[in-house]
Amino acid sequence: MNQILDGARIVLCLSFLVYAAWSDYKTREVSNIVWVILGPVALALTGFQFLVYYSEPLQVIISYVLSFAITSGLAIAIFYAGGFGGADAKALMCIALALPVYPNHLLSQPTGFVSPLFPITIFTNSVLLGALSVFYALFRNLLWKLRNKGGLFEGLETESLGRKILALFSGYKISVSKLEKGFMYPLEDVEVSEESVKRKLLVFPKDEERDEIVARILGNVGKDKLEGGVWVTPGLPLLIHITLGLLIALFYGDIVWILLGTFLK
Numbered sequence: 036m037n038q039i040l041d042g043a044r045i046v047l048c049l050s051f052l053v054y055a056a057w058s059d060y061k062t063r064e065v066s067n068i069v070w071v072i073l074g075p076v077a078l079a080l081t082g083f084q085f086l087v088y089y090s091e092p093l094q095v096i097i098s099y100v101l102s103f104a105i106t107s108g109l110a111i112a113i114f115y116a117g118g119f120g121g122a123d124a125k126a127l128m129c130i131a132l133a134l135p136v137y138p139n140h141l142l143s144q145p146t147g148f149v150s151p152l153f154p155i156t157i158f159t160n161s162v163l164l165g166a167l168s169v170f171y172a173l174f175r176n177l178l179w180k181l182r183n184k185g186g187l188f189e190g191l192e193t194e195s196l197g198r199k200i201l202a203l204f205s206g207y208k209i210s211v212s213k214l215e216k217g218f219m220y221p222l223e224d225v226e227v228s229e230e231s232v233k234r235k236l237l238v239f240p241k242d243e244e245r246d247e248i249v250a251r252i253l254g255n256v257g258k259d260k261l262e263g264g265v266w267v268t269p270g271l272p273l274l275i276h277i278t279l280g281l282l283i284a285l286f287y288g289d290i291v292w293i294l295l296g297t298f299l300k
Contacts, residue, residue: 040084041138045285047077048133052278055126059274063218065122070129077133095136098151102135103128106154117239123273130154130281138285148292149284156289160280163290165271172268175207179264190234191223191266198236208264214249218270221248240268 051073055065085095110124131154150156180187187208188199206222214221220240226233240248252265283290 037084037088040080040088044077044080044084044133045138047073047080048130049278049281051129052126052274052281055122056272056274056278059122059272063120063270063272065274067125070122070125073129074125074132077129081133081135099135102152102154103131105152106131106158109155109158119273123277126274126277127154127158130157130277134281148296149288150292153284156284157277157280159289159291160283161273161276162280164276164279165273168269168271169204172204172207176203179208191236194236198238201238202236202266206266206268209267210264211252214252214265214267219267220245220270221252222266222268223252224248225251227251236266 051069055069058065058069081099082096085099086092089095107128110127113119114121114124134153134157136151137149137153137156150159176187186192187203188194191199202222209219213219221237222240223234223236226235237248287293
């Protein structure tokens, strides 16, 4: 029965995540109904299994609460820091309700290490998958440099080296005319005064501030004054990475720890 319930929790979680990932890819938005349904159902199913079919339910419940609390704290902190959107944070919290620890009653076990806090393994896997976009950003910046005579940071010369490096790894330049299209988030903003308009790089662009920043760039700077383009970062559908991170965690384990173990041998 434990095996059936483990499988049910996995199927439940994956079903909702696949839909959420598809919605994230198509519109970069996910309805709150997804999490309103997934959260309580996951809590009821996991709680029922732990209370009825585990020999030491109190110990399991403590680990359940601890896993959910740590995962939720991490998700909320990253959300408020601008690291990802509200749907991504809610997805991690729902995963913590459905799969607070690795479902040990499966027929197959992961080939590598899995954290006792299973949602953290899923999170680190998804972060590593998302980090692969760095190579795409670097490739775009290299192509831009080869095709254009101006500097990559023309108009942003006074910005710190650290901010420039972050921009190189997390974004690339596009023409201002493309800024309003697609799911691009400005990596720069403007400060307007009576004497001048000053451009500045952003470290963590926030989703809710995107429209305001785009309006400031277009309204206060003007397309003709940004011939070299504007720095942006693509709005990555992180729920796709989270879904893939869950699958990898189930069948392989924690990629980060496995890589570290391989390099430290």
